[in-house]
Amino acid sequence: MGLINTRTLANLNHCESFYYVLSGAFSFSKGNINAKHVPGKDDNTDEKNRLTSELDALMIQEQCLNQPASITGINTKAENKAAPLPFNLSTLQQTCAKQHGYSADDPLKLVQSLYETHKLLTYPRSDCRYLSDEHYAGASKVLTAIAGTAPGLNAAIEGGNPQLKHKAFNGSKITAHHAIIPTEKSGASITLSPKERTVYELVAKSFVALFYPASVRDKTRLEIDCQGRVFVATQSNMTAQGWEVLYRGEIEEERESKQELDLREVSKDTGTNQSLDIDKKKTTPPKYFVESSLLAAMTRAAKFIEDPTLRAALEAKDKDNASESGSIGTEATRAAILKKLANNPLITLSTEKGYKEKVWKTTEQGQEFCALLPKEIVAPDTSALWAQKQQAIRAGESTVEAFVSDLDDYLALRISDVKTNGVPITIKNKISCPKCQVGALVKRKGKHGPFWACNRYPECKSHYPDDNGKPNLEDKNKSTLAISETEFCKQCGKPLIRRPAKKAGVFWWGCSGYPKCTIRFFDQNGKPDRDKGEMR
Template structure:
């Protein structure tokens, strides 16, 4: 028996069809059976790394003395609870198999995802590898006929494992170190540190500070009006850095220089030096990957990255109307081209309003998007061949479906074309340029209702009709004084774009190159951080850390903007530069490239991370954390600690930061500790009255309600119970008139 283990259910179904099976009749409990072949599936990662407390329970409590937490190699894995049932199916099938076929996605993470299962169950059966990036039937069959030994891909697995271990070590060690040292200052919140997340904080902070520290300055645009060959022309000065003071954007910044140029040109002879004409043709944009779809939805409708992912995931899983969404690729296969007629038929059945868009579509047109060689682990997001006329879509689902469908239809429209003319006018030593754009054919742009309109031309005459060398006069130069503006704040869409091309924020040339090399072969990513599967969750995490970042509406922006708070700015100032930039990702990319070549082993890489973290942890221990905390409330019991906000399973409460040495706790009252709690009496006996004497000093740590002392059945003995009963069942033995917390809860 041969067992295929696919990364996800849709891939398993495609393999079943590729094996000439029928998914409807061959489906069993957690697998398909086609002859002697079994095809089972994962739901992404079925396992995760042990947490530190899984190795040693002491790590459940955060203490500086236990830091740094060193790596355990090889690491141990545990089954993710929600996948346990399917994991058991896979485990049994592996045990019964004669051979295994690894059908993870053809990338590093796909290799790790299946290999970690095989390692976890101590598989000894032979393992082959199938590489499938296109779920259409013929490409799947071709892949099934080209199996390779799984051992050929072991270094890709090791590279992915190295990153996974490194990210866990980074997060656990640095988050605990900075948070614990900040608590000594009375800072209550967690200070999360992560390779990708901290780089995003750094990018957001850089823009925030640029706006806060921006000093007003000016630049000058000079516009000339010319009389040449009986025509009036308007052209803009191209400043010369050899004779004028320019900024980094090559803008004139000296008012004196501007005035001098005006004086030198007003009323002076001029001539038309050159005329350059060209036709510019532009094909429809490539279809969406997840990041570009998220960016577009954020700009058009203000959807968050997570919201867009949820919508497209439902269109994929529930409605079966879109292809796999977590794709980083914007290209399609030749098979998609062959099936384009069926896809477009499904589109018009699902969204009849799009039928009118097909009038100028030519299915014989071949767009550059159809290129087998540019497909990575997945292909672009496009509509499926399913007729969705019976599907009930929400407004947001319809919006996203129409957007994706329109982008697919646009691939079969002719390119847009424009005639572009550039006229260069010389006046003494100064050069002025006039440009003109004339739409020739709108092509695919008609599908987007004016989103691609050109700006009005400054000159009404056809510049191409003029003759080079024509003489004339500069009638007048006007000076337009403009204020400089700081870099724009980041928004949801621009942060997603920044993650896709993070290498441009790396200053070291070698590290920049290493990060760019990581995405070699993927024309949609350019030195990226995070993955299509994780970027939305990174942004959601940042949004939830309101003590570090605020996401607010800002005048002049269509989307909400990200700004670091005062604490966020202080936190970024504390972290090393390599953590608040993509430099760490770039450095790791360099190491991972060596692992993939077999030149560096994962254990050595993990050793590098351990050594780095040991240095960083010691620095934090020695130097502390300079961060501003809210006004400190001294613990009234121990007089040493401070009362800080905590979140328990029953909600927010406030407790001494010296716990467990001091167990003082208070209920929450509108975000602050209720230092003088009063009980509200109700008509009839209350739970507290039923219990007996209610304490004004002893509180339940689970729900923060007062504890009450009640007589037990045995004479002169007592027990303690929570007044939150029956919703809270916490109880204690009595010891000397106090709850016996040392014995623990009953």
């Protein structure tokens, strides 16, 4: 919740400002080149090295427009990109959220079914993305099984090279479990649900991709000098598709300026600036968390810790796991954590423009709640502190008893603070409890649907049915039973109350001092039947 709240506040408190991008067109002997200005050390810039002064932008425009320019540097490097490592549970959950809108719990259930019921996938609750040499040796059997289960991948299987050995086949990097991959069992005779098939094919395709060569791109960077100002043009040219042929349309390409010519064919030259435009842009806050980015943040939680010592302590926890760095939760618990958070009234999930997945935010009450808590609780700092202490226990420098004692002391301190200072949370549109007049009615989920109850429960046990999102205060819970002025409890002296039984027309008498006094009598002609004695 702390991570979600910090991101929510960053958006709410964002102060909109502007920055300026200068885009120029330069004419050289081989054609025109589009390039963007790179601010210098003397320019007014923000933390992302973006020009923040409109006056500076206008001055650069006046200085360089239609002026001589020269190409001062060209550098082209081949970038080889191997197929992604096979899935662990977190990366599978993230992919399912991005591509199909699944919650974290959905792929967990689906992959569990494919593992336990159908025996088509390996153990799912894994945090590792590596495989062993034995998996490499048995790859042909797995590929045959994939062909039987997902015939749509047959062409992809035939296009691969089983002799290629991807870096994923490295037993030294396997933790408690290896990556999630298909088993050697064919599912040709098994009927899978559409969602089960979707998850199986995601895992299967990631395995098939391991036997494709790397994709290769020529990355070109060209620098232009114009009146002492630097402009840069970039270009990416794919020279070999490799494994990316399996993911056409699924890979996001880098945004680059469109060029009229191939920058790889350009040499140092002199020319002229033809145009120089100023683009005024608004700054934007960091994006809200969605399910996939929240899962990713949980595997890299250490980066949200400001203290470098604590950050290093949390990162050290995952030093033997290349897939995580300072994580919170585990592969087995993250889906449950998010499911619980999604049902928390302090969190909202909503569909918003510009987001493919639902956006996670804290409500005003959630923000107030987080503000009341110590910083070490709403940030991953406590996880780091515990990691330090657990490491000390493993090293023999501390004990479990000392660790638990420290926790007890910390909790006692926080509880004492709450008892002394209270918890000043503001409840908007508060509906006071009609019975105790102290608490407030809050909406709760029951096995028969929503209802409203006093937040002072169990001190106050009043409850009311839900009526289109509001409490129905005309419920039987709003007692209209009269307290007798003539019949009293001989045990405590308080007046008795005549109450209706479940059976129509039947009544009984109870003490108004309930629950401290539990005296009850049968009804006899509108009076307590004392001759018959107390009800048992």
